[in-house]
Amino acid sequence: MFDSVAVVGATGAVGTIIRELLQSRRFPLREIKFLASRRSAGKRIRFAGEEITVEELRAEVFEGVGLAISSTPDEVARDFIPQAVERGCVVVDESGYWRMDPKVPLVVPEINPEAIHDHQGIIASPNCSTTQMVLAIKPLHDAGRVRRVVVSTYQATSGAGVAGSRDLEKGTAAKLAGEEYSYECFPYPIAFNCIPQIGSHKHKGYTSEEMKMVYETHKIFDDDSIQICPTCVRVPVANCHSESILVETEKKITVEQARELFAAMPGLVVVDNIEEKLYPMPITGDGSDETLIGRIREDLSSPNGLAFWCVSDNLRKGAATNAVQIAELLQESRR
Ligand SMILES: NC(=O)c1ccc[n+]([C@@H]2O[C@H](COP(=O)([O-])OP(=O)(O)OC[C@H]3O[C@@H](n4cnc5c(N)ncnc54)[C@H](OP(=O)(O)O)[C@@H]3O)[C@@H](O)[C@H]2O)c1
CATH class of the missing domain: 3.40.50.720 (NAD(P)-binding Rossmann-like Domain)
Known part of the structure; x- marks a missing residue:
């Protein structure tokens, strides 16, 4: 102890x-x-x-x-x-x-x-956006070796700390009341908006937040060969980051196999039934220590591609x- x-x-x-x-x-x-x-x-x-x-x-x-x-x-x-x-x-x-x-x-x-x-x-x-992505791609990497990842994030304001949460609350209240609000931590109003920049410009047009997803993933997997193209966006959601992830593997992984692989991975929970309108959302991930995966489907544009949606509480598992x-x-x- x-x-x-x-x-x-x-x-x-x-x-x-x-x-x-x-x-x-x-x-x-x-x-x-x-x-x-x-x-x-x-x-x-x-x-x-x-x-x-x-x-x-x-x-x-x-x-x-x-x-x-x-x-x-x-x-x-x-x-x-x-x-x-x-x-x-x-x-x-x-x-x-x-x-x-x-x-x-x-x-x-x-x-x-x-x-x-x-x-x-x-x-x-x-970084919070890295953690949920690496958890999701780990079982696919083990089963079929991930070659390429295209990821777009929808990041909650709590990811910018107490001041980020305050900005969303006060900025939204001010907007609804038709009043001015001076944002503490976002460069533009986050109420009723999306901001396609998190962090500063870092490398070839990518931001520091985006490059963290690349460098940190390589370090965690000890594998620099995984190609990653990230776009990180701040959205007017209080808590829980969402990510749209497209993965290309060396060996094809079917939707059914992916569902089984995700379900067997500690820390992941599959919530995936489009017919029943079941998929992860920030309001369902909030307060959970688990990372939720849904909307699992084949990539219509490449034979070994798999697309899915991933939600995780950035303050908790992130x-x-x-x-x-x-x-x-x-x-x-x-x-
Ligand atoms: N928020 C997320 O989702 C998330 C996810 C992963 C990683 N992180 C990282 O975790 C760190 C904290 O994030 P947060 O969201 O918790 O931020 P936060 O809500 O702004 O909290 C920052 C904490 O640091 C303390 N602090 C600030 N300046 C200090 C100083 N000069 N000396 C001592 N303590 C100081 C603050 O104390 P006072 O209250 O006294 O100011 C507060 O306790 C950041 O590096 C962030 O990048 C955040």
Whole structure:
């Protein structure tokens, strides 16, 4: 058991779910610390029947802390994590900063759990849009070797944190009331709109969010040969990312085989009956730790293509649940 565990970014959208999961999954610990920015220091948060006071994130707070689960902005993770590791703390990090560092394993427990053993103090959890896609393509890759993926995302505003959720709520209310609203985190109004840019321009017209889906998938599968063409779009949905995914495999996989492969994959649930109007939607994925797959069909334009729709709670499996699962693997490996 880790004597002392810290949740860094405990007041944020992801941190809130991490706190909830540590309680509901009964993560074994003796002491817990909640850390955030100076703005939140002194706030009191209930955890397992106790009131915990949020502390300001400072290096000294990690003395005696064995494990930290962190969800802060990238630049915060860049600065504090080496200081925490120096003090003997293992950090499971949700930010994008460390994911592509060759010394840092990037882990989805259903796919590459063994990678946690190679850590040197930091283990990264992937971007939310990557996690649900790799979970979905893993069984197809194992069965028929995935050659090419074309993916379009429909990403919820909670993916941009507490401020993103606030923007959707307040922007929608203002629009309906015919009032002005100054958006905090989106470059255009998200109410009644879609924004086909998440992150900054990164490579050949692709955004940083899109390139994360490419680089992170290659790292998780340890296979750079998978060709990926992503388009990431912010949509006015409160929570849960949806993805339209087209996969081309070396060996043909039929719809029936795909349904069986998806159903056998831990973490995936098939919801697929167009006749009965059954398919995953953000409102059905919200609050679930599982990734939902539906609309499974043959690609009409290529012989080995398979198209499907995938929905996952970005705050849970896309972030907090994956990080807590990694922490549970670490915990088991210490027994
Ligand atoms: N939202 C998602 O779906 C999702 C999915 C995967 C990964 N991630 C990643 O997870 C991280 C957190 O995302 P989020 O959505 O939870 O964001 P968020 O709601 O904005 O929360 C950010 C957290 O970081 C803390 N923080 C900010 N600046 C800080 C500083 N200078 N020092 C210490 N703490 C600081 C905040 O504390 P205060 O409350 O005190 O400001 C808050 O607890 C980001 O790197 C994001 O890319 C998010």
